[in-house]
Structures are given as C-alpha cells and as structure tokens.
C-alpha cells in the first residue's frame with residue numbers, strides 16, 4: 001500500500017466515515033443528481049457543490065480504488081484493464097473492414113472513471129478542431145470560448161531547468177503560470193537520450209513543434225505532459241483531483257456501487273420532465289428524486305444506454321425492446337467515433353540508449369521506497385501532431401485528391417452535419433498545418449512479443465470519416481450495449497492511415513532515430529512489410545487497435561443543445577465525452593475536462609448558482 005502523509009490519511013478517513021453512504025432512503029431528494037462519478041462527473045460534483053445551498057448527489061456504479069497501487073502508480077497504467085473491479089470490459093462488434101476483428105474497449109468503473117485507468121497523456125486539439133463544433137450551429141462552442149478551460153482544469157507543473165533546457169518544452173511560461181486547476185500535470189522529470197532523439201528526428205524533417213499547444217496551433221514533434229503529480233509521481237485523476245478536496249462538503253453526497261438503470265420521467269402540460277433516477281445497489285432497487293435536474297455523465301457507451309432505457313432514442317430500437325417512446329431522437333447512440341492506432345515496432349541496436357526493463361519487484365520497491373525508478377512515469381511524453389501533406393509526393397497528392405473527390409461527392413442527399421464534417425476533415429487532410437495523425441513513441445510492443453529490445457512508433461488517425469453506433473440489446477441495464485465502430489468503413493480512412501504508416505517508416509529512416517535501429521533487425525508485426533501503400537494497408541487492417549477515445553454518441557446539436565440540455569425532455573443534461581460532435585485530434589481527456597468545466601459554468605448560470613471559481 002501507499003505510504004500516506006498525515007493529510008492524505010485524514011482525507012481517507014473522511015471519505016470512509018462520512019461521505020459514502022451504503023444506502024439511501026427511498027425518494028430521498030437532491031437538487032442535482034449526477035449519474036457517474038467518472039472524469040466529467042467528478043468535475044461537475046466539485047464545481048456545482050461549491051454553492052452550499054445546492055445539494056448534489058453523485059451515483060457511481062464502481063468503487064473508489066484511488067488507493068490501489070495499480071491506479072496511482074503511473075508505470076502500472078494498463079495493469080487493471082480487464083479486471084471487472086476497475087473496468088466495464090466492453091468489446092466492440094467485428095469491423096468488416098478490419099478483418100472482422102473485435103476490440104476490447106475498457107472504461108473505468110471506479111471513482112475517477114476512465115481518467116483513473118487511462119494512459120495519462122495530455123494532448124490538445126487544434127483551434128480548427130473545436131471551431132468546427134460552432135460551425136455546426138453549436139453557439140459558444142468555438143476555440144476562443146473553450147481555450148481558457150484548458151487552463152482551468154489543470155495546474156501545469158513547471159519543468160525542471162535541465163528538462164527545460166534540453167527538450168523542446170513549448171508551453172510558454174505564461175501558460176504554465178496561468179494554469180490553476182485541480183488536476184496536476186507534469187513534464188518528464190528527467191531527460192533521456194530517447195526524448196532528444198525523438199525531437200531531433202522531427203527537427204531533421206522540418207517538423208519540430210514551435211507553438212505552445214494551448215494556442216491551438218501546435219504542429220510537429222514535442223515533449224508533452226502527463227497527469228502525474230510532479231512531487232509524489234502519482235496519477236492525478238478526476239477522483240483525487242476534484243473529489244478528495246471537497247469530501248467534507250455537507251451538500252455533497254456520493255454513493256458508490258450504485259448502478260443507474262433509467263430515468264424517472266413524468267409529464268406535464270409542457271411535455272416530458274425528468275423527476276429523478278432509478279438505481280440499484282447490492283441488488284436493491286432505489287428511486288431518488290431530483291428537484292432541479294439530472295446530469296448524465298456515464299460516458300460514451302453508458303449515457304446513450306441510459307437514455308434508450310428511459311425511452312429517449314430511435315423509436316425503431318425502443319419499440320424492438322417494448323420501451324415506450326418518451327422522445328423520439330434517432331441520433332441517440334449514433335455518431336460513435338474513435339482514434340484507431342497503427343503501429344510498427346523496430347528492434348534497436350544492443351547499445352541503443354533505450355532503457356532496459358527493470359524486474360517488476362525491484363521497480364515496485366524503488367517506487368514505494370522513494371518514488372524513483374521506471375514506475376514514476378508511463379513513458380507517454382514523446383508525441384507529434386503530424387500532418388500528412390508534407391509527406392506526399394505529387395503522385396500521392398493527386399491520388400488522394402481524386403479519392404476525396406470520388407468518395408465525398410455530394411449528390412444532395414448529405415445531411416448538413418455530414419457536409420460540414422466532411423468538408424472539415426478534407427481541409428485538415430489537405431493542410432500542412434493540421435495533424436491528420438498524432439504520432440508517438442512507446443517502448444512496449446503491441447503483440448506481446450517477448451525477447452529483443454524494441455521501440456514502437458504509433459500513429460493514431462485524427463479525424464475518421466467512419467462512424468458507428470452504440471445501442472441497447474436488452475431492457476436489462478446489466479446487459480452490455482452493442483458497440484459497433486465500423487472502423488475503416490470509409491476507405492479514405494484506411495488510405496490516410498496507411499500513408500501515416502509510411503510516415504512512421506520515414507521517421508525510422510531519419511537520423512538520429514535511424515542510428516539506433518538495428519540494421520536487418522526484427523520488425524513487428526513480423527512478416528508484414530510496409531514498403532508499399534497496399535502493404536501498409538494490410539498492417540493497419542490486421543493490427544491497428546483502438547487508442548481508447550470513443551466519443552460522440554450524444555452529440556452537441558443532435559442530442560443535446562448548446563446548453564447541454566437533452567432535446568425534447570426537461571431537467572436533463574448530458575456532460576461527458578459523448579457530447580463531442582466531431583472527434584478532435586489526439587488523446588481526448590484534456591478536451592473532456594475543458595468541455596466539462598465549461599458545462600459547469602453553463603449549468604451554474606442556468607441554475608443561478610453562486611460560485612467562487
């Protein structure tokens with residue numbers, strides 16, 4: 001177990017003794033009920049309960065496992081995936097354009113949600129990625145409005161002098177100074193040769209990032225931050241950052257192991273109105289009333305599931321399951337997007353400056369002893385916002401143009417949303433200033449290969465045209481919904497991704513990265529060359545995997561309005577990754593935090609709350 005400081009112990013005592021009730025009286029009432037104590041849910045709980053006159057209830061299906069070393073230790077990220085105590089263990093439907101592969105889709109089932117089990121990287125969207133949300137008609141969801149919230153959710157801890165001098169830290173001093181939020185984010189504590197090699201390789205390709213990523217205009221290779229505390233080297237997730245400091249607020253109640261089944265919806269002369277929620281705990285069904293509103297923050301898979309189980313969704317699907325239609329909206333559960341990641345591993349020279357694995361027992365002792373060793377980090381610092389345009393020769397350029405013309409031809413049947421989205425993605429593909437992929441370097445091989453010393457170059461497709469859906473398959477809330485991404489169903493996605501696999505190869509051929517890769521060494525996936533675009537397509541089709549960023553299933557404009565109200569039903573909002581209408585480039589956690597901080601301001605304004613922050 002973690003060695004605890006006195007301050008930490010008292011917070012834990014408070015958490016155990018005071019806040020977590022094991023049951024709740026039938027028809028207890030709260031002003032606001034938040035469904036899900038995950039990333040968005042913890043932010044909302046903190047910000048909304050700032051007003052002592054508002055009672056806030058959080059219902060979380062999982063436990064609080066913040067004190068489990070597999071949650072707080074950065075280097076153990078990934079070790080809880082597949083464990084039902086931490087993970088909802090979702091699996092997607094086979095994707096026909098990906099050799100019919102299914103994929104595991106973990107989601108955090110704990111306080112802090114997916115931020116407590118994720119890979120810790122903090123990556124930012126471009127200004128254009130967000131501006132397109134406003135161009136879809138979502139007032140106030142432009143980059144200028146959202147940008148300050150990227151500083152509000154986090155405190156960026158300044159890099160030490162050595163790190164600052166040696167690696168390309170492009171966050172300005174002012175950005176770092178202005179950031180003042182609960183989540184603590186930090187740069188790598190030490191510079192390794194690999195950090196420098198990564199940056200120099202991009203410099204040699206004329207793609208070293210020179211712009212602060214919080215300006216919305218970063219492009220190229222850089223050193224990023226992770227949500228790890230600089231002093232204790234612990235995961236700073238939504239639970240510890242936003243909930244721990246406020247557990248003693250008398251107007252805040254958090255109930256764990258509370259699985260929400262559906263909404264309690266009444267009707268008056270103005271139409272349907274949400275009155276509360278039904279949830280089960282330890283096999284007993286409870287109903288709790290909301291005096292003002294319910295906010296769904298159950299994530300991209302579970303929020304649409306709860307809406308459908310409550311009669312809000314596509315009437316065809318609801319009727320199939322005998323659910324009375326409260327409000328017909330076929331957009332619920334649609335527009336599912338994700339970042340798919342292709343990878344190639346290269347064996348490195350025996351003398352390459354790549355850290356060799358430390359035996360896990362030793363690594364754990366170092367970490368628990370004095371917060372040293374490899375477990376203080378998880379390695380996710382070497383990133384690049386990578387455009388495709390600079391890597392295209394004239395032939396590639398022409399081929400892509402004709403493919404875009406052919407597949408995006410609008411015969412007039414395109415919805416305004418698709419027309420706008422397709423135009424946005426096309427512009428990004430053709431621009432040298434937008435990242436069609438986010439690339440990063442990792443040490444782990446993706447096929448579990450043992451033996452040999454490898455680096456893995458990864459490339460996640462920023463803006464897929466392909467989209468899927470999440471829908472219920474049963475009226476039983478315990479039965480998992482059907483999750484269908486339909487990856488690469490639009491052939492342009494595979495074409496772009498294959499070309500980015502070629503970019504990975506180009507990186508591996510560029511100095512100084514080239515010099516650490518073993519000549520005629522092993523490459524993974526074994527037997528899959530990437531010499532041609534067609535071969536690169538095979539690699540993507542057979543081996544690309546999710547980077548765990550599902551979003552979009554209750555999209556702004558389609559399911560919720562620009563105040564995050566669910567259309568057609570009063571006293572109900574959605575705030576989580578499902579409201580993202582078009583997926584931004586790179587890892588989406590920072591965007592989820594920024595969206596939620598802004599949502600908290602919108603909700604506070606609408607409910608007339610008094611807050612200090």
Ligand SMILES: Cc1cc2nc3c(=O)[nH]c(=O)nc-3n(C[C@H](O)[C@H](O)[C@H](O)COP(=O)(O)OP(=O)(O)OC[C@H]3O[C@@H](n4cnc5c(N)ncnc54)[C@H](O)[C@@H]3O)c2cc1C
Nearest residue numbers: 036038039040061113114118119120121260577587588589
């Ligand atoms: C393995 C993994 C690695 C990732 N790596 C990164 C990364 O490195 N960087 C990055 O930017 N992003 C990463 N992400 C993505 C990022 O963490 C998520 O996009 C983000 O945390 C989602 O926030 P959310 O609030 O929408 O959902 P969540 O944080 O998942 O919260 C949903 C909460 O609702 C609860 N809940 C669900 N259903 C119910 C119900 N019926 N009743 C009660 N409670 C319920 C859940 O238990 C959970 O606590 C990763 C995600 C995963 C899974």
